[in-house]
Amino acid sequence: MKFLSFMDLPCHPWMAMVIFPLLLPLTDAQTWPSYSCGNNGDYKSNSTYEANLMLLSSFLPNKAASSSTLFATDTVGNAPDIVYALTLCRGDSNASACRSCVANAFQDLQQMCSYSRDAVVYYDPCMLKFSNKNFLATTTTTVNELPIVMNPNNLMTNADITQRLLFTLINRTAQSAANSSRRFTTSRLDVGSSPVLYCLMQCTPDLTAADCTTCFHVVSSCTLQYLAGRQGGRVLWTRCNMRYEMYPFFPGDPTLRITNLAHDVPVINNTTTPATVQPQSQPPAAAPSPEGKPTVQEHNRHKSRKRTLSIIIPVVATLLSVLMCFICFIVWKRRKGKVNINNQAAMNRPEEYALVWRLEERSSEFTLFDFPEILQATHDFSKENLLGKGGFGPVYKGQLPDGIEIAVKRLASQSGQGFTEFKNEVELIAKLQHNNLVKLLGCCIQGEEKVLVYEYLPNKSLxxxxxxxxxxxxxxxxxxxxxxxxxxxxxxxxxxxxxxxxxxxxxxxxxxxxxxxxxxxxxxxxxxxxxxxxxxxxxxxxxxxxxxxxxxxxxxxxxxxxxxxxxxxxxxxxxxxxxxxxxxxxxxxxxxxxxxxxxxxxxxxxxxxxxxxxxxxxxxxxxxxxxxxxxxxxxxxxxxxxxxxxxxxxxxxxxxxxxxxxxxxxxxxxxxxxxxxxxxxxxxxxxxxxxxxxxxxxx
Incomplete structure (x- = not known):
C-alpha cells in the first residue's frame, strides 16, 4: 500500500456532501451502539419477514462465535420476505463475547429500528447488518453507510506533525490488516516527543487482500479530511472499519509496533515530514571567525563528534546484529508448523523448495504442519479415519491437539495429479475467502509426502x-x-x-x-x-x-x-x-x-x-x-x-x-x-x- 498525500485524496465533492452530515461527536463516556435504520420499507408484526428474522437471530450468533474469524453471513426465506445478514466481531474478541454481542444486536435493532427491513448497528465488540436487499453479493464500500464518529477534542500540541504521523500509522495498519488472515490488526506508533497513537483496522474476512486494501483506501483517502486535528475517531462501514485514539483502547499488546519511520515518511502538501521530531529550541550556533576559518571551539566540537561516532556506530551495529538474531530465533520458535525437508531432497526439487519458503513467509495466514503431527492427528492414516478417495488421493479425518477436527488429503504416489496440482491448490485456495468455498488450513511438504489440511465438514459430500x-x-x-x-x-x-x-x-x-x-x-x-x-x-x-x-x-x-x-x-x-x-x-x-x-x-x-x-x-x-x-x-x-x-x-x-x-x-x-x-x-x-x-x- 503506497503512502498518499493529503493533496492527493480522491474525494469528490459529492462525497463530502454525503459524509459531512454523518459526522458525530464521540466522548469516552458515550455509550454504544451506533445504529442506522434503512429506508427499504417496514414489515408487519407476525409477518413472514419477522419470522425469518427471528429464525436468523436464533442461529447467527452461534455461527459467528463458532467461526475461527468470528464472522458469519446467512440468508433465510424467499423473496419478497428474504433476509440477508452479516455480522462481524472484533478480531480480539472471544467466542462468548461475540455470541452475546450479536444476540444483543438483534434484540436492540428490533427496538431501535422497529419493523424496519434494513438496519445496521455497531457496538464496540461487534457489528450486525440485515436487509431484504442482497448486500452480500458485493464487496464494494459506499460512503453513506454509517457515521464517521469523531472525538470532540482537538490535538493540543504538535498538531501538524501528529496528523502526519497518524496518516502514516493508518496506512501501515491498513497494509498489515489487509495482508493478515483475519483481516484485523491493532497498532501503536511511538515517535519522539509526539503523542503515542493507537489504531485498529478490520475488514470482513471474506474479502480478498486486494478488496480489503481498496476498502481501507476509501477510509484513509476520504475520512482523514474530516477527522483532521481530532484526538480520535472511527469509521463504521459494513465491509471495513477503523478507529484511532491517543490512548490504548484495545486489550493486550498491539499486533504492529511502529517506532522507526525512517523508510515511511509521508508526503503531505508536497513536503517531506522528517522521521524525527526536532526540539523546539536549539542553542545558537557559534559565530564564524573573521577569516572564514573554523574556530577552535568548532574544531574541538568536530573532533569530539567524530570520536563519538567512531564509538557509537560499531556498538549500534553489534546491538542490531544481536537483536536480529534474537528476533529470528523467536520467530523460528513460534512457528506453528515446522517444515523438515531434507536439504539434498530440496536441492533435487527446487520448485518444492521455493514453494515452502513462499508459504513460510506467510505462515501467519497458513499453517505448515510437521508430518509427525499429521500422523498423530490421523492415527497413522488409519482405516477407521478414512473418509474417502479421489483422484488426488485418500482423505482422512484427523484431530489436532487443540481439539480442532480436520480433513487431511494425502497425495497418493500413483496419483496422476502430482506436484503441479498440489501447488495450484495450495497457492490458490489459501487466498480465497467465501462461505461457500472449503477452507484450506495448511499443508505439509516433507520428502515424498504432500498433504493438504482442510476444515472438517461432518456431512461428507453431496x-x-x-x-x-x-x-x-x-x-x-x-x-x-x-x-x-x-x-x-x-x-x-x-x-x-x-x-x-x-x-x-x-x-x-x-x-x-x-x-x-x-x-x-x-x-x-x-x-x-x-x-x-x-x-x-x-x-x-x-x-x-x-x-x-x-x-x-x-x-x-x-x-x-x-x-x-x-x-x-x-x-x-x-x-x-x-x-x-x-x-x-x-x-x-x-x-x-x-x-x-x-x-x-x-x-x-x-x-x-x-x-x-x-x-x-x-x-x-x-x-x-x-x-x-x-x-x-x-x-x-x-x-x-x-x-x-x-x-x-x-x-x-x-x-x-x-x-x-x-x-x-x-x-x-x-x-x-x-x-x-x-x-x-x-x-x-x-x-x-x-x-x-x-x-x-x-x-
Whole structure:
C-alpha cells in the first residue's frame, strides 16, 4: 500500500456532501451502539419477514462465535420476505463475547429500528447488518453507510506533525490488516516527543487482500479530511472499519509496533515530514571567525563528534546484529508448523523448495504442519479415519491437539495429479475467502509426502446423499434449494468477485462438501485455472475433468471459460433435482443420458417426471419448472447461449426475472450404452465418473 498525500485524496465533492452530515461527536463516556435504520420499507408484526428474522437471530450468533474469524453471513426465506445478514466481531474478541454481542444486536435493532427491513448497528465488540436487499453479493464500500464518529477534542500540541504521523500509522495498519488472515490488526506508533497513537483496522474476512486494501483506501483517502486535528475517531462501514485514539483502547499488546519511520515518511502538501521530531529550541550556533576559518571551539566540537561516532556506530551495529538474531530465533520458535525437508531432497526439487519458503513467509495466514503431527492427528492414516478417495488421493479425518477436527488429503504416489496440482491448490485456495468455498488450513511438504489440511465438514459430500436411496430423504427440497443457491454463490465469487477470475474445471457432486448445517462448500481446486480480468477463455491439448460434467467445447476442443463451469453447474442442478447421476444414467427407454432425458420431458411438457419422488410433494409446480428451466439454460450446446453465474443467481433469487426458453442441451442424442471416447472427445454418457488427472499444460 503506497503512502498518499493529503493533496492527493480522491474525494469528490459529492462525497463530502454525503459524509459531512454523518459526522458525530464521540466522548469516552458515550455509550454504544451506533445504529442506522434503512429506508427499504417496514414489515408487519407476525409477518413472514419477522419470522425469518427471528429464525436468523436464533442461529447467527452461534455461527459467528463458532467461526475461527468470528464472522458469519446467512440468508433465510424467499423473496419478497428474504433476509440477508452479516455480522462481524472484533478480531480480539472471544467466542462468548461475540455470541452475546450479536444476540444483543438483534434484540436492540428490533427496538431501535422497529419493523424496519434494513438496519445496521455497531457496538464496540461487534457489528450486525440485515436487509431484504442482497448486500452480500458485493464487496464494494459506499460512503453513506454509517457515521464517521469523531472525538470532540482537538490535538493540543504538535498538531501538524501528529496528523502526519497518524496518516502514516493508518496506512501501515491498513497494509498489515489487509495482508493478515483475519483481516484485523491493532497498532501503536511511538515517535519522539509526539503523542503515542493507537489504531485498529478490520475488514470482513471474506474479502480478498486486494478488496480489503481498496476498502481501507476509501477510509484513509476520504475520512482523514474530516477527522483532521481530532484526538480520535472511527469509521463504521459494513465491509471495513477503523478507529484511532491517543490512548490504548484495545486489550493486550498491539499486533504492529511502529517506532522507526525512517523508510515511511509521508508526503503531505508536497513536503517531506522528517522521521524525527526536532526540539523546539536549539542553542545558537557559534559565530564564524573573521577569516572564514573554523574556530577552535568548532574544531574541538568536530573532533569530539567524530570520536563519538567512531564509538557509537560499531556498538549500534553489534546491538542490531544481536537483536536480529534474537528476533529470528523467536520467530523460528513460534512457528506453528515446522517444515523438515531434507536439504539434498530440496536441492533435487527446487520448485518444492521455493514453494515452502513462499508459504513460510506467510505462515501467519497458513499453517505448515510437521508430518509427525499429521500422523498423530490421523492415527497413522488409519482405516477407521478414512473418509474417502479421489483422484488426488485418500482423505482422512484427523484431530489436532487443540481439539480442532480436520480433513487431511494425502497425495497418493500413483496419483496422476502430482506436484503441479498440489501447488495450484495450495497457492490458490489459501487466498480465497467465501462461505461457500472449503477452507484450506495448511499443508505439509516433507520428502515424498504432500498433504493438504482442510476444515472438517461432518456431512461428507453431496453425492453421499442425493444418489443414495437410503439417504435421499435426508435432504428435503428446502435443503436442496439452499445447497443449489450456495453453490451458485460460490461459483459467482470465483468468476467475478475474487481478485482474479477462477475457472474451477471440476465441479461435480463429490466436490461439494456439506457442513453441519448442510451448507455447501466447493472443494478440490487442483485443476482450477486463473484468468486475469481481461481474459474470457483459454485452451489446452490435455483434457482434465470428470466424465459427465464437461462442456462440449471443452471435451472436444479443449476450450474452457466461465461458461464451462456454468455447464457443470447445470448438470449438477439436474442431478440434485432428479437424484440421478448424469454419468451413470440408465432410463427404461434406454436411449438418452440425463441431459437428453430432461430435454425429452421438457419438450413433452412432462418435466415434473424428472423430479425425485421424495421432493415432488414439497416443491411448488411453478418453482420446479423454473429450476429445471435454469438447469437447461446452463447446459445448452453453445457456450454463448448459456447464462453467466450472475444471471443464474439473479434467476434463482427472484421470481420476477424472466427466464428464456432453452435451446437443446449438449449430447442430447447420445444413447446410453458403453463408454464413447474417440479423438480426444469425451462423451459424458459413460459409467465412469472418475476425474481425469493428466498433467495439464502450462499453468
Amino acid at each position: 453425492d453421499f446423499f442425493i444418489f443414495d436411496e437410503n439417504r435421499t430423504t435426508l435432504v428435503d427440497w428446502e435443503k436442496r434449494r439452499v445447497i443449489i443457491e450456495g453453490i451458485a454463490q460460490g461459483l459467482l465469487y470465483l468468476h467475478k468477485h475474487s481478485r482474479l477470475r477462477i475457472i474451477h474445471r471440476d465441479l461435480k457432486a463429490s466436490n461439494i462438501l456439506l457442513d453441519q448445517d448442510m451448507n455447501p462448500k466447493i472443494s478440490d481446486f487442483g485443476l482450477a485455472k486463473i484468468f486475469s480480468s481481461n481474459d474470457t477463455q483459454g485452451s489446452t491439448k490435455r483434457i482434465v475433468g470428470t466424465y459427465g460434467y464437461m462442456s462440449p467445447e471443452y471435451a472436444s476442443e479443449g476450450i474452457y471459460s466461465i461458461k464451462s463451469d456454468v455447464f457443470s453447474f447445470g448438470v449438477l442442478l439436474l442431478e440434485i433435482l432428479s437424484g440421478k447421476r448424469n454419468s451413470r444414467f440408465h432410463h427404461c427407454e434406454d436411449f438418452l443420458n440425463l441431459l437428453g432425458y430432461s430435454w425429452h420431458l421438457w419438450e413433452g411438457g412432462r418435466w415434473l417426471e424428472l423430479l425425485e419422488l421424495s421432493i415432488v410433494t414439497e416443491i411448488h409446480t411453478t418453482e420446479a419448472r423454473r429450476y429445471i428451466n435454469i438447469a437447461l439454460m446452463c447446459v445448452q450446446e453453445s457456450a454463448d447461449d448459456r447464462p453467466t453465474m450472475s444471471d443464474v443467481v439473479a434467476m434463482l433469487n427472484s421470481e420476477s426475472v424472466i427466464i428464456p426458453e432453452p435451446n437443446p442441451p449438449a449430447y442430447v442424442n447420445v444413447r446410453v450404452s458403453t463408454v464413447h471416447q474417440s479423438a480426444g472427445v469425451v462423451v459424458p454418457c459413460s459409467n465412469n465418473d472418475v476425474t481425469i488427472t493428466e498433467e495439464p499444460d502450462g499453468r
